[in-house]
Amino acid sequence: MLKKNLDQLKLLIVIGILILVGQKVGFMVVDKEFSVAAALPGTILIIVVCLLSLMIKECLPNLKFPAFAWATMIGLILSMPFMPTAKAFLAYTNEVNFLSTTTPILAFAGISVGNKVQELKSMSWKIVLISLLVFTSTFFGSAIIAQIVLKLQGII
Amino acid sequence: MSKKELTENEIISMKGRLNVFIKLFITVLFIVIFSELIGVKKYSLGPGSVVLLPMLYAVIIGLIITPDILGKPLNFLRNLISNEEIELAGTMVMLALLPLGVKYGTLVGPNIVKVVQAGPAFLLQELGNLLTPVLALPLALLLGLRREAVGGTVSICREPTLGVIGERYGMNSPEGTGVLGTYMIGTVFGTIFFGLLGSFAVTSGLHPYALAMACGMGSGSMMTAASSSLSAAVSPEMKDTILAYAATSNMLTGVTGMYSVVFIALPFTNWYYTKLAPKFSKKGDK
Numbered sequence: 001m002l003k004k005n006l007d008q009l010k011l012l013i014v015i016g017i018l019i020l021v022g023q024k025v026g027f028m029v030v031d032k033e034f035s036v037a038a039a040l041p042g043t044i045l046i047i048v049v050c051l052l053s054l055m056i057k058e059c060l061p062n063l064k065f066p067a068f069a070w071a072t073m074i075g076l077i078l079s080m081p082f083m084p085t086a087k088a089f090l091a092y093t094n095e096v097n098f099l100s101t102t103t104p105i106l107a108f109a110g111i112s113v114g115n116k117v118q119e120l121k122s123m124s125w126k127i128v129l130i131s132l133l134v135f136t137s138t139f140f141g142s143a144i145i146a147q148i149v150l151k152l153q154g155i156i
Numbered sequence: 157m158s159k160k161e162l163t164e165n166e167i168i169s170m171k172g173r174l175n176v177f178i179k180l181f182i183t184v185l186f187i188v189i190f191s192e193l194i195g196v197k198k199y200s201l202g203p204g205s206v207v208l209l210p211m212l213y214a215v216i217i218g219l220i221i222t223p224d225i226l227g228k229p230l231n232f233l234r235n236l237i238s239n240e241e242i243e244l245a246g247t248m249v250m251l252a253l254l255p256l257g258v259k260y261g262t263l264v265g266p267n268i269v270k271v272v273q274a275g276p277a278f279l280l281q282e283l284g285n286l287l288t289p290v291l292a293l294p295l296a297l298l299l300g301l302r303r304e305a306v307g308g309t310v311s312i313c314r315e316p317t318l319g320v321i322g323e324r325y326g327m328n329s330p331e332g333t334g335v336l337g338t339y340m341i342g343t344v345f346g347t348i349f350f351g352l353l354g355s356f357a358v359t360s361g362l363h364p365y366a367l368a369m370a371c372g373m374g375s376g377s378m379m380t381a382a383s384s385s386l387s388a389a390v391s392p393e394m395k396d397t398i399l400a401y402a403a404t405s406n407m408l409t410g411v412t413g414m415y416s417v418v419f420i421a422l423p424f425t426n427w428y429y430t431k432l433a434p435k436f437s438k439k440g441d442k
């Protein structure tokens with residue numbers, strides 16, 4: 001294994017720990033049972049898939065397909081109904097709560113934009129207003145078309 | 157800042173920089189514990205409801221403890237989170253997104269038949285992104301922006317758009333300033349904004365599944381914020397389909413996003429600009 005991959009693995013393990021701690025606390029708050037031991041195999045499986053997606057991305061630099069998308073793709077393939085891996089993979093990874101994986105990401109994300117606050121202050125209020133309209137119209141533009149097509153297809 | 161720029165490989169290497177890692181990880185550990193302790197809160201607001209998730213507190217806490225905000229008056233915070241930790245945090249976001257990516261995969265996989273059936277909707281809703289310049293370009297022109305408006309409203313301005321505009325016009329061009337502006341606002345406030353919009357959008361009367369597809373905009377964190385709060389705002393049996401739709405739509409945008417900007421959105425926005433701009437210029441000159 002390359003040194004880079006080893007470094008990535010170390011960091012992914014830290015992220016795994018952050019997820020498990022977050023899930024423990026989050027479940028405690030709502031009085032739900034959570035055993036770290038039961039979630040450990042799922043966490044390890046997830047970390048292995050993450051590392052794999054980083055390696056695939058590295059091997060195919062011209063494809064411009066982000067590691068995040070590879071991770072989703074591998075997770076998807078392993079859990080399709082007709083795959084022999086589906087039952088076990090889902091049983092283990094379901095022990096890891098979806099929302100618990102999101103909290104560390106956003107904590108890092110918040111910190112990572114910290115040095116852009118000054119730049120942002122120098123930007124005018126106009127760009128804020130425009131951006132908010134950009135976000136809203138991107139969201140509803142897609143939602144309206146999806147609504148029409150799903151209706152035509154009879155799915156909703 | 158004055159130190160040499162580190163390469164991506166050097167940022168993730170702990171050799172000689174262990175204290176940077178420890179400071180960042182302990183900080184994030186506390187943010188995570190604190191955010192999870194507050195837990196999910198649901199408030200009704202007017203006709204809809206707003207769902208506040210731990211990730212929302214996490215992004216806000218993370219932002220305010222940085223040197224530009226609370227770090228300025230508080231010395232110990234500045235020692236804890238300095239530019240080195242901020243730089244590492246940027247790389248950590250990319251890595252921390254991966255477990256979530258796997259979880260999304262496990263949501264799409266079992267529902268793969270449903271997702272394929274909805275295929276046409278997934279592909280066509282990408283065209284909905286054209287509504288962005290249609291509405292936002294006139295506003296930008298009205299506010300007095302010129303070519304900046306093209307860069308800032310061509311799309312939701314995530315990384316692929318940044319790349320396309322940067323290559324075509326250069327990052328120092330007016331178009332570059334515009335795209336960077338929307339990109340930065342999205343980076344800083346995107347998750348907060350979509351975390352709130354995701355739950356409130358249910359009041360629009362659009363079906364939660366249609367809204368779910370709209371959550372996939374080519375940004376993992378925005379999609380997560382929007383789809384998680386959307387799924388928390390509707391009945392629980394819709395949750396899995398919502399998350400599966402959002403993840404699939406986001407994955408597709410990852411594949412098609414850059415091409416739709418190059419071949420559809422940017423030519424359209426430029427054409428639209430040449431039509432609209434003369435109407436907005438004060439003396440009627442170009």
